[in-house]
Amino acid sequence: MTNASDRDASQREAEHNYHARASAEEARGRARAAAERARRAAMADINTDPDTSSRMALECTHGAGNVWNGAELTEHFTVRGFAAPFVLVTRKSDGVDGVLAFRHRPRYYFNFVPSP
Numbered sequence: 001m002t003n004a005s006d007r008d009a010s011q012r013e014a015e016h017n018y019h020a021r022a023s024a025e026e027a028r029g030r031a032r033a034a035a036e037r038a039r040r041a042a043m044a045d046i047n048t049d050p051d052t053s054s055r056m057a058l059e060c061t062h063g064a065g066n067v068w069n070g071a072e073l074t075e076h077f078t079v080r081g082f083a084a085p086f087v088l089v090t091r092k093s094d095g096v097d098g099v100l101a102f103r104h105r106p107r108y109y110f111n112f113v114p115s116p
Helices: 002-048 055-062 070-076
Strands: 077-083 086-091 097-103 108-114
Touching (some): 002 097, 070 077, 070 108, 086 108
Antiparallel strands (some): 077 086, 086 097
């Protein structure tokens, strides 16, 4: 009888683990969907906000020297990846990783935030 009860316990544990994994995957899926909605909302905000429509407006908000066009971006940063409206970068001057926001038209990169 011990073998049957061991098999039952093992099966219950396997079922529990299966449901726990499925539940965790479902939670990750919900988190990814929420992050994607937030990213798309940020992209829409940045690309329609009059405060990001010109370099001068961006520099008024983020400071002179904290706004870059495409050529300046590659001069000061190494690009690691894009997920509009964000770009993952490494600052060349000191090797610090971080994130910049960007708008599409006109294309400007701004608001460098170092990674924690």
